Amino acid sequence: MSTSVLPFWLGADRDAMRCSACDARALSICSAVEDCDLHKLATAMQVGEAAAGQTFIDEGATADHFFNITAGSAKLFKLLPDGRRQITGFVGVGDFLGLAVSESYAFSAEALESVRFCRFPRTRLRTLLNELPAMERRLLRVASNELVAAQEQMLLLGCKTARERVASFLMARVGRLRGGSLTAALVTLPMTRGDIGDYLGLTIETVSRTLSRLKSDGYIAIEAPPQIRILQPQALRKIAGGFA
Amino acid sequence: MSTSVLPFWLGADRDAMRCSACDARALSICSAVEDCDLHKLATAMQVGEAAAGQTFIDEGATADHFFNITAGSAKLFKLLPDGRRQITGFVGVGDFLGLAVSESYAFSAEALESVRFCRFPRTRLRTLLNELPAMERRLLRVASNELVAAQEQMLLLGCKTARERVASFLMARVGRLRGGSLTAALVTLPMTRGDIGDYLGLTIETVSRTLSRLKSDGYIAIEAPPQIRILQPQALRKIAGGFA
DNA sequence: CGTTATCTTGACGTACATCAAATGTCGTGG
DNA sequence: CCACGACATTTGATGTACGTCAAGATAACG
Numbered sequence: 127m128s129t130s131v132l133p134f135w136l137g138a139d140r141d142a143m144r145c146s147a148c149d150a151r152a153l154s155i156c157s158a159v160e161d162c163d164l165h166k167l168a169t170a171m172q173v174g175e176a177a178a179g180q181t182f183i184d185e186g187a188t189a190d191h192f193f194n195i196t197a198g199s200a201k202l203f204k205l206l207p208d209g210r211r212q213i214t215g216f217v218g219v220g221d222f223l224g225l226a227v228s229e230s231y232a233f234s235a236e237a238l239e240s241v242r243f244c245r246f247p248r249t250r251l252r253t254l255l256n257e258l259p260a261m262e263r264r265l266l267r268v269a270s271n272e273l274v275a276a277q278e279q280m281l282l283l284g285c286k287t288a289r290e291r292v293a294s295f296l297m298a299r300v301g302r303l304r305g306g307s308l309t310a311a312l313v314t315l316p317m318t319r320g321d322i323g324d325y326l327g328l329t330i331e332t333v334s335r336t337l338s339r340l341k342s343d344g345y346i347a348i349e350a351p352p353q354i355r356i357l358q359p360q361a362l363r364k365i366a367g368g369f370a
Numbered sequence: 371m372s373t374s375v376l377p378f379w380l381g382a383d384r385d386a387m388r389c390s391a392c393d394a395r396a397l398s399i400c401s402a403v404e405d406c407d408l409h410k411l412a413t414a415m416q417v418g419e420a421a422a423g424q425t426f427i428d429e430g431a432t433a434d435h436f437f438n439i440t441a442g443s444a445k446l447f448k449l450l451p452d453g454r455r456q457i458t459g460f461v462g463v464g465d466f467l468g469l470a471v472s473e474s475y476a477f478s479a480e481a482l483e484s485v486r487f488c489r490f491p492r493t494r495l496r497t498l499l500n501e502l503p504a505m506e507r508r509l510l511r512v513a514s515n516e517l518v519a520a521q522e523q524m525l526l527l528g529c530k531t532a533r534e535r536v537a538s539f540l541m542a543r544v545g546r547l548r549g550g551s552l553t554a555a556l557v558t559l560p561m562t563r564g565d566i567g568d569y570l571g572l573t574i575e576t577v578s579r580t581l582s583r584l585k586s587d588g589y590i591a592i593e594a595p596p597q598i599r600i601l602q603p604q605a606l607r608k609i610a611g612g613f614a
Numbered sequence: 615c616g617t618t619a620t621c622t623t624g625a626c627g628t629a630c631a632t633c634a635a636a637t638g639t640c641g642t643g644g
Numbered sequence: 645c646c647a648c649g650a651c652a653t654t655t656g657a658t659g660t661a662c663g664t665c666a667a668g669a670t671a672a673c674g
């Protein structure tokens with residue numbers, strides 16, 4: 127159901143300019159790299175893309191690359207033998223994938239919308255990090271932040287009610303847009319209800335029902351899909367935090 | 371309910387020998403530091419301890435130290451306002467705490483058995499890492515491994531049944547002892563059923579019932595507490611993996 | 615050896631899952 | 645532009661795994 131190699135490679139190995147013009151640079155770990163060092167990155171990397179729905183990292187496969195998303199978004203997930211799925215996160219422009227130290231990838235990645243990325247062979251990364259200590263520092267920061275997010279997600283999965291989970295999910299989406307404004311906000315949900323369910327440890331139906339309930343309670347409004355308007359961010363924040 | 375400062379400090383700032391004689395050194399990030407550089411660690415660190423049941427890191431408090439466990443074990447957890455608790459992990463000798471980049475700790479830590487540790491001011495760690503790049507590399511490895519473990523735990527909390535969760539927990543305990551032998555193994559559970567429950571997203575009663583069931587099914591034997599004998603590791607591994 | 619916390623076991627309740635069907639949405643081709 | 649089919653979403657009816665409540669049993673402790 128999921129093995130897939132990339133459709134084609136946009137060979138850009140020797141195009142050092144590519145990095146300096148990259149949309150994602152300001153957001154990604156590459157921002158830790160000085161202009162004059164960019165060629166070291168550019169020569170090691172390959173650019174690729176995956177169409178919506180395509181799996182471009184396979185859990186269990188040999189982990190020979192690190193990925194950096196430059197366009198689009200994707201979902202990361204783990205599977206059980208009978209098909210049960212846990213989505214461990216959604217990633218977008220600037221996000222970094224494949225930190226795992228082990229031999230194989232710990233999760234699969236599938237494009238939500240068409241995704242572009244650049245990837246580095248793991249073999250070269252070790253030497254690359256030695257040459258670019260700022261990048262290593264940045265990686266450590268990224269990993270630490272992800273660890274905090276993972277712990278927050280454990281709290282959600284282990285303790286929270288369906289209502290609190292959905293509220294948490296929506297508020298996390300608001301937070302990633304701007305600094306949690308107190309007024310109404312519009313969030314985009316590029317993933318399906320099924321994806322949200324597998325991320326929150328709920329079923330499609332429960333996600334749908336819970337959203338309907340939040341709507342009828344006046345907390346949110348469902349706009350032209352895939353958008354949702356947060357009508358009462360502060361109240362929703364309280365629900366998400368487990369106060370209600 | 372939990373604020374607590376350490377009872378006393380075993381002042382050892384100028385004792386550079388302490389590190390080279392440390393029990394935990396081989397297991398911890400300190401193993402990445404050469405003997406000749408140990409004094410850099412020793413001068414920055416403080417040694418402390420916490421009695422069983424004592425909270426020595428408070429979620430939300432200003433995160434001004436990094437911790438390294440040198441003896442004993444502890445549980446890490448997050449709380450919701452109404453007291454619901456998610457234990458995010460158990461740590462032991464050699465484990466490292468406080469990677470969070472933010473201003474405050476993302477979790478609390480409470481000693482299971484009497485704990486000894488050394489801690490480093492966050493302010494000094496930045497310069498310490500610059501002087502000791504091997505330590506930074508090691509930290510990145512540690513963080514990456516924890517990230518993989520966290521994703522595995524999300525799979526557990528989001529997808530697995532009570533039976534699968536408890537089996538996973540037991541097998542993880544076996545794995546940390548030796549390389550998952552195929553014969554019977556003895557595991558020690560220094561935490562209460564309540565702790566296990568809060569770690570697995572279950573109640574005390576469900577943990578107890580599930581253990582009883584695994585016992586009556588012949589998978590495990592309950593020895594003199596706090597020990598459990600794994601009678602059928604391979605079968606339990608399958609249950610943990612979601613095959614049963 | 616009493617006191618208290620932890621663990622086990624049972625009876626019952628419930629939040630969410632499952633099953634099922636109606637409704638809505640989108641892409642495709644006539 | 646509209647008709648059609650495939651799929652996502654919503655909504656309802658029912659089932660169940662696990663939570664809650666309660667009572668003993670066992671172990672830890674001074």
